[in-house]
Amino acid sequence: MTNLIKSASQEMRGIIMSAMGVLVANGSFPAEALPAFNIEIPADKTHGDFATNAAMVLAKPLKMPPRKIAELICSEAVLDGSCFSKCEIAGPGFINFFLSQSWFSNVVSSVLSDGNNYGRTSTGNGKKILVEFVSANPTGPMHIGNARGGAIGDCLASVLDWAGYEVAREFYVNDAGNQVEKFGKSLFLRFMQICSAEGQSLITKCPDNESFCQAIYDDAETFPMPEDVYLGVDIIAHAKNYYDANGSELSAKDESEIKTTLSNYALPLNIEGLERDLKKYNITYDTWFRESVLHNNGDVMKIVELLKERGYTYEQDGAIWFQASKFGDDKDRVLVRANGIPTYFVPDIAYHYNKLVTRGYDIAIDVLGADHHGYIPRMRAALTALGIDPSRLDIVIMQMVRLVRNGETVKLSKRSGKAITLSTLLDEVPISAARFFFNLRESNSQFDFDLDLAIEQSSQNPVYYVQYAHARICSIISNLAAEGISAKKLSDEQMNVLTQPEEIALIRYIASLPNEIDTAARDYDPSKITRYSVEIATLFHKFYTACRVKGESEEILQARLSLCNAAKIVIKNTLDILKVDAPEQM
C-alpha cells in the first residue's frame, strides 16, 4: 500500500502551508483565507519532481508579483528532514521541488518488500462494485465487439480490485424474452428445412455437417428464411445436431412444442459455449446471472408495481408507460405493451434493482457498446424513480470496433453467418496479444482492429515489447545466478549509488504505479495501465543500454540488480492486471 508519490506530494503541501503560516504570522501575508493551490508533476524534469502554482494564485489577492511571493515562500520553506533536497523558483512564478536521493532509494526497497502487491492502493476503501460486461446474447456466438468488451471489462475489474474495491465480475444471460423467441423460431424453421424432402436429399449430397450447414445457408432459394430471424450457420448446426441425435420425429409435433424443445436443447449449449470461449480468453466470472430468474421470481412485475405505487406510470393506447421524462429522459417509455408483455426495459430495471438493492452493491458498472448509449438516461430515470441514487450506476461506453483486413473494413453482421467470432479470433491471434491490443486505447474511442497486424505477431504489437523487457530482466538475473551471484537485501544507503539519469527516470516511473492505478480506477480506464506497461518497458530498455549490471563493482551491481528486480515486479504486476503472460524467456 505504499504510494510514495502521494506521500511526497502531501509532504510538500505541508511544507508550503507552514511556510505560509510563518508569513502570515510575521505580517508578510494577510490573515484572510488564502486561495487553494495545486501541486503537480511537471512533464519536464528540469522543472523538478513536483511544482506548485501557489505563488501565482496568490498574486492577485496579495497584489504582489508572483516571483516575489515565491521568494518569500521559499525562504520560509523548511526542507530539512523532508524527502526534498531543494526548491527553486522558475518561469512565471512556479516553485519547483526536487526529491532527494534517499527518496529514490526508498522507492526501490519499497517495491521489493511489497512484491506482487506493489501498486495496490486502498482508495476504494472496500466499496463493493459489480462489473457487468460482455453479456452477449446466448442466441449465437460472440463477435469482435464482445472481444473488446471482454478485455476492457475484465481489466477494468482488475484495476478496481487493485485500487482497493471489492469487485465482482458478472455476465448477464438474456435467456428470456423476445430474442429467445426469435432463436426458437429460427431453429424451428431450420429444423423443418432439414426434415423436408430438399433437406433430406442435401444430406446425401453433403455427408459432413460443416458443408451441409454451409450449403443450406448459401442456398437461400431452396431454403428461404424470413427477415426477422437469426440466419447464422450456428443455428443450422444446432438443428442438424438435434436431428442427428433424435431424428425427425419432433417435426410432427405442433410448432410451439418444436420451438420450445429446440430452444431448450440449444440454449444451454450456447451458454456453455460462451463460458468456454470466455475462459479461453482468460475471463472467469463470479456470477452468471440469468434474466429468466427475474421473470420466474416475479421481480419483473414487481418493478411495474413499484413504479405504479410511486405514481410514475400511466396508461395510454392500452400500454403502461413510465414517466421517464420527469427524470431527465427525452421521452416516456413503455413498460408493458398493449399485448400485456413487458418490454425489455422492465427486466433490465429489475436486474439493476437486484444489483443495487437486493444484492446491495455500492456501485454497478455496465460495459456497453456505443449503440446502447441512448439507454443510459432511461435506466437512470428508472432508478431515480425507484428512490435509488442514479450515480450508483456507471456506464462504460465502448465505441464500435471496425475490423480491417487487407486495408478494407469487414462488415460486422451477426446475421451474415460470416462474422468473425471471438473463438476464431483467438485461433488466429494469441490471447495475450488480443487482450493487450483491445486495452491499448480508451474504451470510448473507436478503433480499427487490424487483423493482419494482430495475426502477424510483429514487433509493432507492443505486447511483445513489454514481454521482451520482462524476459530480458529474467535473463540478467539467471546469467548472474550462473556466476553464483544472487541479489542481496540492500539498505537505502547502499542503494544511493543509483544516480544515473536512466536509473532515476526508471525509479521515478516505478514510483508512480499506485497513482496510475488510482487514476485508471477513477476514470474507469484500464488502457492507462496498458500504456504504463509500455512506458516502463521503454524506460527499462533505456536503462539497460546505458547501465550494465554484470561486470560492475559489487556495490553498483547489487544496487542495479535490486532495480532490475523492482522493474521486473512492476512489469509483472501490470501484466497480471491485464492478464497477459510475463514470460521468463521468449
Next chain:
RNA sequence: GCGUUCGUAGCUCAGCUGGAUAGAGCAUUAGACUCCGACUCUAAAGGCCGCAGGUUCGACUCCUGUCGAGCGCACCA
C-alpha cells in the same frame, strides 16, 4: 432535426479534470552489438491541437458557435 462520442505529426494514439518549449510508437533518413538477449537503443525530420470567437496571469484542456465523422432516437433487445 434532437441527443451523444470524437477531430492533436504522413499513419495509430498520449497529454495526468487550466500550467512552463504540445509528447510517444509506426513509417522515412542517419547511426550503435569482440560486452548482461539488437524482439533493443541513439539521433534527425515531421504540428495554425478541425475552424472562429469567448473566459484569465496562462487554453490542446473550460464556454459558445461552426464544419466533418461514428453511434443512437420502437409497444426490438
